[in-house]
Each structure stands twice: as structure tokens, then as C-alpha cells.
Amino acid sequence: MPLNSPSNPSIRSLIDSCKTVGHLYQFHAHVIHKGFEQDHFIVSHLLTRSASVSYALSIFDCVFTPSTFLYNILIKIYSHKSKFHDTLSLFIRMKRSEHAWPDKYTYPSLIRSCSNECRLKEGEIVQGSAIRCGVSDDIYVGSSLVDFYGKCKEMLSARKVFDEMTERNVVSWTAMVVGYANVGDLDNARRMFVQMPVRNLTTWNAMVDGLVKAGDLLSARKLFDEMPERDVVSFTVMIDGYAKVGDMASARALFEKSPERDIFAWSALISGYAQNGQPNEAVKIFLEMESLNVKPDEYIMASLMSACSQVGSLDLAKWVDCYLCQSSIDIGQTRIIAALIDMNAKCGNMERAKRLFEEMPKRDIISYCSMIQGLSIHGRAEEAVELFNRMLNEGLVPDEAAFTVILTACSQGGLVEEGRHFFETMRNEYSMVPSLDHYACMVDLLSRSGELKAAFELLNSMPVEPHASAWGALLGACKLYGEVELGEVVAKRLFELEPKNSGSYVLLSSIYAAADQWQDFAIVRDKMQERGCRKIPGRSWISHYR
């Protein structure tokens, strides 16, 4: 490698020709071998090309007297990839150094690392430091501060910085738009958007995203259509918006129209399908993406696993599990482990789920619930109860969802006493107000085990109106246990709640039929026709309650 003069301008192209991190390592070794590791020009290029924070630090630490330039480059790398504390330590090290002093280039990165974690107090101190350094009038410093206060939802402070800026550009204005949109103040966001002298693509995207996040899809789409130009971000923002409200047809249409598809766009569509009950479609899109050699990231894999959980296919789950383990994605992340456990548990691979679960350094409520639900789905209610108790013994505080999971498990396994116990525990020990779902579980549990009177009393004691499916569960049980009188009362409530639902009429009529009350049978069937509802075979929710 020709490297005679350390400050040779061709050094940049030499470093740029390092295609992989491995090449860069080789080049770095060469630099050290030649004794050029003190050359700031070479080191700055190496730093900007280094892929990881730790590697950047190792290059940096070879330099005896790092300059302000080098500190600034490293602080920027830290502000993008590291925790606030590491960035701050670097800043303190810089201030103590005799060869470097913070300047106007230092602060934007430092402020950014405060914004990343919404460190309001620390950011204010950094702002004071910038003022003492005499760099607070810099447009980059000002814009970073506007963004920082916006991210911390302190729009009065953001406004103050913005108003006091001696010079503003499209970035400063956009930061204000983003800030207002973030706190839900769409009026002011729009006002800034209209007032600003120049708007760029980022500004438009930010405004569209603000409207999407506020749930105003119509205005967002209107603005999207008015955009002078659109990039993949513009499309992704809208696709995501449609996916969030469940309008997958519009999301798909825009996805097809998007001229470019990056990982965010694929992710928006896949997670949209996964979250809106179309898991097969999610898997299809994933395979399409994969065939185009786009490498999925952990967000996409989490969506895919959620889709698999819904499909419940063991083969598919095994394939995804293998795919994930062979990929470069770090499967140590809580989010990934949780999704893996959930998928394996729901698809019936309890051994794999259990191993993942037990190997976790610390188990949280989410992973416990995945395991409990998996056991419950596969008819292992007693084990589910055991696991729930283990969770309590570990000192974890169950939330509403956890109680829904355990009550469902008890209901499906016919564990009446345990179900009652957990229902009471929830109310008394954790002073939680049972939700409609919790009541519905209990009604279902009591109904299935033949305690129809208790179920009826529970329904009537509810502080809020139960949803129809809870009454439906009881009506189904009335049929099962031949309870004509109670069935009549319950059916009457259901007719009021859902006059068009044929299921209740069908159930009541078959209760009469089973009791040989054919006259009543005919009356109900007539009433059903009169009200214009038809029996839709196999589609009614009642089929769940047989």
C-alpha cells in the first residue's frame, strides 16, 4: 500500500476504498506500522469510517494529544450510538484536556445526546456551557437546542431559543414544527409550517407525520398529495399511518406506488398486516422482501414472529426461529426474546419456549404471560396456574393483561376455584378494578362449569354494562345445561343489545327445542325472520360457546 506522505490527499480515497470493516482494520494496522497513528488527518478519516463505537474509541486512544477536531468527531459518533453518560464523560475528558477545547462544533452533538434521552436538566446545563463558550449564537447550536426542548416537550423554552436566534434556516423552523407536532399542538405546527420562508422535503415529511400521529389521516393524505416531491420517508409515514388505523388496503396501495422501498417501508407494511389480523399476508410480504435480498432487522423479525403466533403453525415457527438464529440480529435483546418465547409458546413448541424463558437473565411480566398463555392454549391450565404463582413469588406485580391471561387459562381449563381466587386477588390484593374482559372471563368460567346462577349474578353486579359476548357465553351454557328459564332472561338482554345477531335467536330456539317447547321455538324463529337476521353458518361468535 503506497503510504509515504501521511497527509497525502489520496489518503481519503484509500480509506474510502476499504469496503469492509476488515479492510479498515488492515489499513489501521498498516497506519500504525508506518508510525502514522498520530496523524490527525488520517485518524479523522478512520474515525468517520469506523462502524462501531468501541472501534472508534480504540483508534482515538492511539492518539497522544487528540485535538478539538478529533474530539468533535468522536463525540458525534457517541451522540448517535451511545448512552448519554458516555458522551458526557467524553465531553468532560475534552474539557480537562490541554490540547482541546469545546467549540461551536462540539455542542450540537452533545445537545443531541441529551435529546435522545430527554435529559432536560443536563441539556440546560449544556446550554449554559455553550453560552459561556460564546457559541450560543451559532445557528447549529440554536437549532439543536430548539430540537432538544421540543423533544423534551418544553415548547415554551424551544420557542424562547428560536425567537432569540440571530439567524434561522429551514432546519431551525423544521425543528419547531416537529416540536409542536410532538406535543400534539397541531395548530402551532401548521402555523409554523405555513409561516416559514423555505420548506424542504424533511419539513413536509415532518408535517405529514405530525398529522398522522394526531390521527388526522385525511389531512395528512391531503398534504401528502400536495407535496412538491416525495421520498421513501413520505411514503412510509403515510403507509404507517394507514396501517395504524387498520386501513391495510390504502397502506398496500401506497406501498405499491412508492418508487423506493427501504427497510422502514417493508417494516410498516409487515407490522401493519401482523397487527391487523392478517398474519398470512405479513408472512407473504416478508418472503417477498427476503427474495429481493433485503435483510430484515429486529423490528421486522418481531412483527414476523407476532404474525406466526397468530397463524399458530409449528413448521413456520421453526423456520423463523432458525432464520433468526442464523441472521446477524442480536437475539439477546429483550424485545426479540419476548417475541421468540411468545411465538414458540403459541405454536406449540413449549420446550423451546421454556428453554428461552429459563435462560433469560431476568424474567419480566411479558415473558411470563407469553409462557402462561402458551400453556393455557395447549390445555395445560394447572401448569399455567403454577407459573402464575411463581411469578407472584418472584415479586413481579401483575398488570391487567396478566390477570386476563390467567383468568382465561382457568376458564379454558375449568379451574373454577383458582379462577375465583385470582379474581378476588386482583380486586383485594392489587386493588384493581376488573375490566369487561376480566368479568367476561369469570362469566365464561362459571358458565362452563355449570354455575349459571353465579354467572348471572356476576353479570348483574357489574358496575358497567357487560359486552354482549359475556351474555352470549352464559346463553351458550344455558343451552348446554338445559336452563330454559334463565336462558329466556339472558336471551332477552341479548336481543336488546344486539337485535340483529342471529346467534342469540338460534341459541334460544335450540334451548326450546331441547326442552320440547316447539311453540316457543316457532315464536323465536318468527321473531328472527321478522327482524331480518339470518343465520350465518360458521361465522357467528356463538360458535365459540357451542
Place this chain on the structure above:
DNA sequence: GTAGGGTTAG
């Protein structure tokens, strides 16, 4: 003299 900073999507 080379090299360094701020705004958008999960």
C-alpha cells in the same frame, strides 16, 4: 490547508 456540528419514518 486537509478533517468536525443541527431537522423527518418503527
